[in-house]
Amino acid sequence: MLQARRLGKALVVGIHSDQAILENKGPTVMSLDERVAAVDACRWATQSVPHAPYVTYLPWVSHYGCKYVVHGDDITSDSDGNDCYRFVKAAGRFKVVKRTPGISTTDLVGRMLLCTKNHFVKSVRKTLAGEEGSGSPEERKAFAEDLLQRIQDYATDESGLQRGPQVWTWLGSGEAKIDNKVGEAGSFESLVEGKGPKPGQRIVYVDGGFDLFSSGHIEFLRKVTELEEAEGRRRGWYEPEQREKRLQEFNEDYAPAYIVAGIHDDGVINHWKGLNYPIMNIFERGLCVLQCRYINAVVFSAPFTPSQPYLEAMPLGTPDVVYHGPTTFIPLTYDPYSDPKKMGIFQEVDQHAFQHVNAGEIVGRILKSREAYEARQRAKLEKAIAEDLVKAQEQGSSA
Structure with a gap:
């Protein structure tokens, strides 16, 4: 496409x-x-x-x-x-x-039916440096260059030709990515310098595995956009004089929110879901999220628990709001969003028509x-x- x-x-x-x-x-x-x-x-x-x-x-x-x-x-x-x-x-x-190049429906069905794990990526950084993966050093380097180019291609605007979403990878410890008791600021390494937020836009953070990127994930992100549009109306964002001001200053109008999506590592998802989840590795899931019109930036290797140190260290500053939907696929013994709630920036997205559609549902359809x-x-x-x-x-x- x-x-x-x-x-x-x-x-x-x-x-x-x-x-x-x-x-x-x-x-x-x-x-x-x-x-x-x-x-x-x-x-x-x-x-x-x-x-x-x-x-x-x-x-x-x-x-x-x-x-x-x-x-x-x-x-x-x-x-x-x-x-x-x-x-x-x-x-x-x-x-x-x-x-x-990449995966097809046939490949994904094969992974589900055979319960394989050889598609997992251990380290985003090492893979993109050509230090991890199969093949010779030369083959790994060539694969890494192609992969980074694909990420850059997907991080484009509506025309597919100009700059679009920004992309980072988060460098934190393995413990901080999984353990809710370990909060780290870590550091953010830029992969693609896309378009940043414009004046007045609220910085929104969402996160997830986004495995088998489906209508459930899409509808959640669309709902987040919808909620931010409602917040924008409350702020007078769509008033004619405000729109005219943006057009005069930037020669274009733009949305009231800038949405950043954090994507968890393969090992993090497998720690919580077991079996051979995720069915898609982090690069495959990341490309799916990158092409979505409802996001403006992506963070690879985001921690499962968005702690206060992590949120405050984000490249665009502390988010104005953190959204998440009700999670039913992973039984948890703690609340991963306790820090955003304490910070007063958490908001839950209500149930929606595709709420039941997630990786588990899709795998269930295949197996059935x-x-x-x-x-x-x-x-x-x-x-x-x-x-x-x-x-x-x-x-x-x-x-």
Whole structure:
């Protein structure tokens, strides 16, 4: 979606129905509503279109004012084995982008079913320095450079071309990241120098694992944005004279809040959830959060308990407010938000429509329908072989 957005001034994202996916690919993991929420939350998406046809037709594309259709460099076929984009390709209205390296739905399902842990990252800093990971020193260095570039790419604005969110990693002890009795200021190391807060914006802090970044996380972040908009109205933020003042001084209007999201290390999440959680490692989870339109900055390796020393040492100063939702997935014997409450800056986000959707819920869906998903994976493998043949034929005919 980032690559597609960079090709034009707007990005319309078609989303297939559950039924269309079932008929052409197999059972879905997320419902249509959940997938629409994910697209709507993507900073680079201009508009989502639910119930888009599985085979892309020219009248449909033209109806939404789109000149081109963009897809990765893999062939996608329908239930009959035909290329889903054959009509737009024939019309010369198809653009190909390199498929973004990383994980796929297939990879994630595999991790869930096999309960593997080899995707875990021990140290963000060491991985980005090429000191941790598999392969030779040269391979680790190359991987680290690619990973940092991807973080920088995701930390862009709505156009995908200009600076966007700021990114830091928190350097604190392992004890401070897990133990609620150890409060450390630590230090913050900048990874990406994005856009900082503007005058009048409240600094908001949220944190979490954000594993399998889903509609539950998205709706929580959207609710935080909504609450801050309400607070902005109370402060007169949207009064015409205030808006005009911002336009004159900065040539643009902006939101009343600057939202910073802290993301916990893999080891921290595994300490509390056990099994092979998190299903996604910290870089995968961080990229998911980075692309979300409801955040302005990200802190990798944030402590599980946001202590007063940590909050007061944050690069933008002590937050004006710390939000969190009711946590049901992790049974805790203590309150990790006791310090923000003592500081008078804590606010809980109420229950919402996607409250039940978290990593545990998604893993449960997969395990409940294990046979169906394994059959889907086998069918996908068979389709992939056929699609590779089509791709080879296309490349041969264009050579």
